[in-house]
Amino acid sequence: MDGMMRAAAPVRQGGGFGLFLKRWARNPLQMGSVVPSSPALGRRIARLSRWDEGRCVVELGAGTGAVSRALLAAGLPPERLVVVEIVPEMAEHLRESLPGVRVITGDAFALPELLPPGMRVGTVICGIPLVLLPLERQRAFTRAVEAVAPGLGFLLYTYCITSPLPWRALGLEAKREAWTPLNLPPASVWRYRPG
Numbered sequence: 753m754d755g756m757m758r759a760a761a762p763v764r765q766g767g768g769f770g771l772f773l774k775r776w777a778r779n780p781l782q783m784g785s786v787v788p789s790s791p792a793l794g795r796r797i798a799r800l801s802r803w804d805e806g807r808c809v810v811e812l813g814a815g816t817g818a819v820s821r822a823l824l825a826a827g828l829p830p831e832r833l834v835v836v837e838i839v840p841e842m843a844e845h846l847r848e849s850l851p852g853v854r855v856i857t858g859d860a861f862a863l864p865e866l867l868p869p870g871m872r873v874g875t876v877i878c879g880i881p882l883v884l885l886p887l888e889r890q891r892a893f894t895r896a897v898e899a900v901a902p903g904l905g906f907l908l909y910t911y912c913i914t915s916p917l918p919w920r921a922l923g924l925e926a927k928r929e930a931w932t933p934l935n936l937p938p939a940s941v942w943r944y945r946p947g
Contacts, residue, residue, distance in 0.1 A: 794822025
């Protein structure tokens with residue numbers, strides 16, 4: 753993490769719970785949970801993230817921005833947070849509620865095309881329910897992350913007790929970095945790196 757803690761940017765409150773429920777009702781598998789992530793989970797993810805030496809944090813599938821707000825509260829400058837959200841309505845909510853944060857409406861599987869060339873990435877955070885995808889799609893996701901953050905891998909928060917990804921089949925190393933029983937449902941944070 754950046755050694756210099758900064759005052760958090762003014763983040764507009766209103767976590768968008770109504771919007772979350774509306775999106776969940778339309779496509780529950782895309783959301784991955786029945787409620788937004790808790791502040792406790794967001795704080796754990798922020799502690800595991802790096803943005804030193806001018807690097808950016810890239811968050812995939814930010815939903816209503818619970819983890820984004822925790823990152824900003826931990827001192828991540830808004831201009832160094834890049835959020836990729838596939839649902840246009842959610843992306844618009846994030847633009848309005850997270851001033852100064854770069855919000856990209858797009859598919860995380862197209863990361864190399866979405867991020868500016870030469871962007872220095874410190875941490876990639878994934879809130880997408882990858883466990884629900886077939887192995888080939890999981891492979892495509894890991895290739896997309898590797899293209900923008902070579903060798904770094906990604907953090908994945910999940911509601912699975914064991915690893916949600918078949919890490920050996922994907923050629924990854926896996927480590928459960930955190931468990932947050934205060935989240936509803938309880939959540940784990942896994943770090944996956946190229947093996």
